Structures are given as structure tokens and as C-alpha cells.
Amino acid sequence: MKNEFIVIADLIEKDKKVLDVGCADGTLMKFLKDNKNTNIRGLEISKEKVQECIGKGLTVIEGNAEKDLKQFPDKSFDYVILSQTLQAFLNPELVLDELLRVGKKAIVTIPNFGYWKVRLHLLFKGTMPITKTLPDEWYNTPNLHMCTIKDFFYFAKSKEIKIFKSLALNKLNTSLINDGNLGVKNLFADLGIFLIEK
Amino acid sequence: MNTKENIKTLVIKKPLKLDCGKTINNFPIAYETYGSLNTNKNNAILVFHALTGDQFVTGINPVTKKDGWWSFAVGPNKAIDTNKYFVICANVIGGCMGSFGPSDENPETKKIYGTDFPVITINDMVNAQVNLLDHFGIKKLFSVVGGSMGGMQVLQFVSNYPDKTKTAIPIACTSSHSAQNIAFNELGRQAIAADHNWLDGKYSSKNIVPDKGLAVARMAAHITYLSKKGLQEKFGRKLQERDDLKFGFDADFQIESYLRYQGSVFVDRFDANSYLYITRAMDYFDLAKQFKGNLSDAFINTKAKFFIISFTSDWLYPTQENKDIVIALNSIGADVGFVEIESDKGHDSFLLDVPDFLSALKHFLDKSYEKN
Numbered sequence: 001m002k003n004e005f006i007v008i009a010d011l012i013e014k015d016k017k018v019l020d021v022g023c024a025d026g027t028l029m030k031f032l033k034d035n036k037n038t039n040i041r042g043l044e045i046s047k048e049k050v051q052e053c054i055g056k057g058l059t060v061i062e063g064n065a066e067k068d069l070k071q072f073p074d075k076s077f078d079y080v081i082l083s084q085t086l087q088a089f090l091n092p093e094l095v096l097d098e099l100l101r102v103g104k105k106a107i108v109t110i111p112n113f114g115y116w117k118v119r120l121h122l123l124f125k126g127t128m129p130i131t132k133t134l135p136d137e138w139y140n141t142p143n144l145h146m147c148t149i150k151d152f153f154y155f156a157k158s159k160e161i162k163i164f165k166s167l168a169l170n171k172l173n174t175s176l177i178n179d180g181n182l183g184v185k186n187l188f189a190d191l192g193i194f195l196i197e198k
Numbered sequence: 199m200n201t202k203e204n205i206k207t208l209v210i211k212k213p214l215k216l217d218c219g220k221t222i223n224n225f226p227i228a229y230e231t232y233g234s235l236n237t238n239k240n241n242a243i244l245v246f247h248a249l250t251g252d253q254f255v256t257g258i259n260p261v262t263k264k265d266g267w268w269s270f271a272v273g274p275n276k277a278i279d280t281n282k283y284f285v286i287c288a289n290v291i292g293g294c295m296g297s298f299g300p301s302d303e304n305p306e307t308k309k310i311y312g313t314d315f316p317v318i319t320i321n322d323m324v325n326a327q328v329n330l331l332d333h334f335g336i337k338k339l340f341s342v343v344g345g346s347m348g349g350m351q352v353l354q355f356v357s358n359y360p361d362k363t364k365t366a367i368p369i370a371c372t373s374s375h376s377a378q379n380i381a382f383n384e385l386g387r388q389a390i391a392a393d394h395n396w397l398d399g400k401y402s403s404k405n406i407v408p409d410k411g412l413a414v415a416r417m418a419a420h421i422t423y424l425s426k427k428g429l430q431e432k433f434g435r436k437l438q439e440r441d442d443l444k445f446g447f448d449a450d451f452q453i454e455s456y457l458r459y460q461g462s463v464f465v466d467r468f469d470a471n472s473y474l475y476i477t478r479a480m481d482y483f484d485l486a487k488q489f490k491g492n493l494s495d496a497f498i499n500t501k502a503k504f505f506i507i508s509f510t511s512d513w514l515y516p517t518q519e520n521k522d523i524v525i526a527l528n529s530i531g532a533d534v535g536f537v538e539i540e541s542d543k544g545h546d547s548f549l550l551d552v553p554d555f556l557s558a559l560k561h562f563l564d565k566s567y568e569k570n
Binding site for chain 1: 503505521524525528529531533534535536537538539540554557558561562565566568569
């Protein structure tokens with residue numbers, strides 16, 4: 001399983017109620033269910049992925065996060081997870097508001113556009129960066145709103161979103177991000193993980 | 199209409215107060231079962247049939263000699279695996295396959311009920327069928343499953359008996375019959391009423407049937423079960439056993455011939471008055487109304503795990519209406535899964551060989567059963 005998922009799972013206590021938005025094939029859901037006794041639900045837009053989740057015995061709702069989060073009542077989940085999808089929404093700000101309305105806390109992960117490989121790719125090749133976490137070409141990428149770890153930090157601040165914990169991921173290395181090392185982490189992490197609350 | 203010797207019936211002694219205010223008692227419920235009930239009695243699935251279905255879910259229907267209406271989904275190793283589950287299905291009251299219905303004789307008048315039969319509702323159907331659980335000594339079903347009107351019964355069942363099932367699978371249905379649904383049903387009823395053989399429902403006394411009216415009702419309804427794309431692909435403008443148009447009103451087109459055939463075979467197996475009563479029950483179905491307009495309240499007391507399925511090309515009970523049920527369940531934190539299956543086969547998709555649908559149904563049941 002991806003290191004990202006292990007880090008996310010570590011942020012969640014046992015026996016919690018969790019919604020995984022954009023749960024894909026349910027790998028993280030299944031892990032949480034089996035290891036943390038999580039009461040887990042998924043929301044997923046792809047019919048094929050929904051079928052895979054059902055095949056794993058997971059409770060999943062086929063739907064679109066931008067439209068279908070509104071059906072969940074305020075604070076109806078302990079945690080809402082959004083893994084590497086924020087940048088793909090038409091209106092990420094709205095989705096983030098919804099995540100924080102539906103969940104008591106939210107765990108959001110973003111592919112970091114400030115990662116040094118991304119920066120070098122653009123600087124030297126002069127073409128849109130392609131990395132392990134950003135594998136698509138500019139014309140077929142689902143990512144509409146790329147941001148950096150720094151961008152997310154500032155964005156959260158401006159929206160008065162509390163960041164409980166932020167983690168920088170680089171391959172198998174996980175480290176805490178704080179105001180002091182933000183610049184460095186923004187350069188060396190390819191993924192940012194944020195535990196937030198409003 | 200039916201050969202009674204092939205029909206198992208349970209006579210319900212307990213009086214049942216109907217929504218219309220009348221009380222019925224000592225009435226028959228015709229049912230069929232498949233598979234076997236395990237010793238813990240926790241593997242039973244109650245299947246609810248749709249408008250023109252009956253208790254003969256799978257295998258050869260001993261009355262019509264045709265395949266059961268859900269043969270694709272129910273049977274050994276199928277989605278609803280009868281090697282594993284004990285499947286029960288009852289003919290709805292108001293029906294014509296052995297359950298208490300308008301073609302029965304009224305013991306007081308010694309005449310066939312016809313339109314003197316009380317108007318029944320989805321709620322009444324469910325309240326009648328729950329007696330089967332007592333009959334088999336089942337405290338809690340593993341699942342209640344049904345498509346179309348069967349799905350409505352699933353919703354009503356869980357609402358009425360929140361502790362009597364572990365899982366619930368409403369398929370291609372709605373929590374409230376729309377104006378369009380009512381309109382199509384009314385078209386069917388008026389077709390029957392316009393047949394001069396109908397005689398205000400007393401046709402049995404003259405030994406005739408309003409077969410033309412009933413056939414037209416079936417033809418109109420059949421169109422609503424298919425999608426435009428499905429019809430176009432299957433029939434297009436293809437001609438029926440002729441090289442050119444005949445400039446008359448015979449069935450020039452294959453689609454005309456197909457609909458006529460559907461109408462003609464239907465009248466052999468279905469009672470016109472039953473058609474009136476059952477369509478009426480569907481029209482009266484409005485689960486939210488039973489809870490002062492709040493659909494969520496219908497499910498507030500249940501811990502049942504729901505799995506709701508709709509089909510992309512179903513315009514009779516479209517995805518949005520199925521999703522409204524999902525939304526109502528989510529708003530009370532119920533355990534609900536939902537999938538919309540891609541299919542060109544219209545509302546009928548749930549009855550047909552649609553692999554994505556059948557595998558989703560199987561996976562949901564089997565995975566839920568593992569934790570039983």
C-alpha cells in the first residue's frame with residue numbers, strides 16, 4: 001500500500017466514522033476497516049471503481065464530490081479524507097468548505113507543485129512537469145488547480161482553517177512541516193498531507 | 199387463470215387492516231421458495247416482484263411454462279445464489295397468481311370480487327407478506343430485494359419492520375410515484391375500461407375477458423420499460439416479414455409486431471382487474487407522505503444496510519429518483535451504498551442479463567453475508 005495511505009491511517013484513531021471522498025478502488029477504505037475498525041464510507045465518481053469497492057464489501061456511493069457532498073449532514077463524520085483530488089475540482093475552495101462542514105476534521109493530501117523535480121522540469125525542459133505523482137500530459141491531466149505545499153498553507157490561513165498537523169512526504173520519508181521549515185519542505189516533498197479543521 | 203395445484207398458499211388468519219379502512223382475514227398468500235433455510239435461519243431473502251411478476255422467480259414457471267421473471271439473477275451460483283440463500287417470493291395481494299385478489303370469489307356474495315375488491319396499497323402488500331416470516335420461523339431476513347414496484351415494497355418493508363432485515367436492496371424504483379408514472383398507469387387503466395368486455399369489472403360473470411384493453415395497456419407500459427436507444431437498435435425501422443410498406447394498418451414494422459405479441463401473450467397470464475388494482479397501489483405510493491413529507495423519517499429506526507441500484511437508460515424510475523432515496527438515507531447517517539449501472543436496456547435492465555448489475559448485486563450480498 002502507498003506510504004501516503006499509511007500516513008493517513010496513522011492520523012485516524014480506532015472506531016471512528018470516516019468518509020473517503022474519491023475513494024478509488026477502496027484500498028485505503030479496506031485498510032482502515034480492517035485495521036482501525038473504521039465505520040467507513042466512500043464517494044467515487046468512476047463506475048468501474050465503485051464496482052471494485054463493492055467487490056471488496058465496502059459501502060460506496062457513486063457520485064461527484066462537487067455535487068454530492070451536500071447530502072451529508074454537518075459534522076456527520078469524524079474524518080473526511082480527500083487524497084490527491086483537491087486540485088482536480090472545478091472549485092476546490094467549495095469542496096474544501098464542504099469537507100470541513102461534513103467532517104469534524106479533514107485529511108487532505110496534495111501533490112506538491114513546488115517539489116524540486118517539478119521546478120527543474122519546467123526550468124530546464126520548458127515543458128509541463130511530469131513526475132511520478134503528476135504522470136499526465138498537460139492536455140489530458142485531470143488536474144485543474146495545481147498548488148504547492150506553501151500555497152495550501154497560505155490558503156488555509158486566509159480561510160481561517162486550523163492546520164493540526166502537516167506532513168511532507170518524499171518517497172518513504174515523512175516529516176513534519178512547520179512555519180520554520182516550510183520553504184525547505186516545499187522544495188523536497190512531492191506530497192503534502194494536512195489534518196485540518198474549521 | 200391459473201392451475202392451482204402448482205401454487206403453494208398460506209392462509210393468513212390474522213386480520214389485516216388495509217389502508218382503505220377495510221379489514222381482511224382468512225386470505226391466501228401464494229408463495230414459492232428456492233434453496234433451503236439454514237438452521238440459524240439467517241440466510242433468507244424475501245424477493246418482491248414488480249407489477250406483472252409473480253412468486254415464480256426462477257426456473258420454469260409451472261403455470262405459464264416460461265422462465266421465471268428473474269431467472270438471470272436468481273438460482274444456483276447466480277447473483278442471488280440459491281445454493282447459499284433461501285429465497286422466498288410471494289404473489290402480491292391484488293395479484294392473480296393465487297394470492298387474495300379481484301379474481302377471487304367473495305364468500306359473502308358468492309360472486310367474483312371484480313371491482314368490489316378493496317383498493318390495496320404497497321403498504322398492504324408488505325403487511326400481508328410479512329406473515330411469511332412467522333410461517334418459516336424467521337426472526338430476521340438476511341435481505342429484502344426487489345426492482346420497480348418490488349423496490350417500493352423493499353422501502354416500505356424496511357420502514358414498517360426496521361429490525362426484520364439485515365440488508366435492503368431497492369432497485370430501479372422510487373419513493374414516490376411521479377405524475378408521469380401515474381399518467382402511464384392511467385393510460386393502461388383507461389385502455390382496460392374502454393374495452394366493452396370489461397363490464398365495469400364484472401367480465402368473469404359473463405365468461406369473457408377485456409383482452410384487447412389489457413393488451414393495449416401492456417403495450418403502452420412495455421414501451422416505458424425500454425429505452426429509445428434500445429428500441430432503435432433492436433428494431434429501427436425494420437419491416438415485419440415484408441419487403442415494403444403495405445399502405446395499410448397491419449403491423450408493417452417489427453416494433454408494431456413485437457408490441458402486439460407482447461400484448462397478446464400478456465392477456466393469457468394476467469387478470470385485467472388485477473392490473474387496475476396493482477397499478478393503483480403503485481400510484482398511491484408516496485413514502486415521504488407517510489412521514490409528513492420527510493422521507494428520512496421512514497428509515498430513522500433501521501440499522502439495515504442499504505444498497506441502491508439504478509440504470510442509466512431507465513427513464514421510468516430515473517437515477518435521480520433513486521438518488522433521492524440515497525440522500526434521505528445519508529441525511530440520517532444510514533449505511534447506504536449506491537451505484538448507477540450503465541445499460542441501454544431501459545427500466546427492464548434489472549430483469550435482463552446486465553453483467554455489471556448482476557455482479558454488483560452478487561458482490562453486495564455475498565460480502566454482506568460473510569459478516570453474518
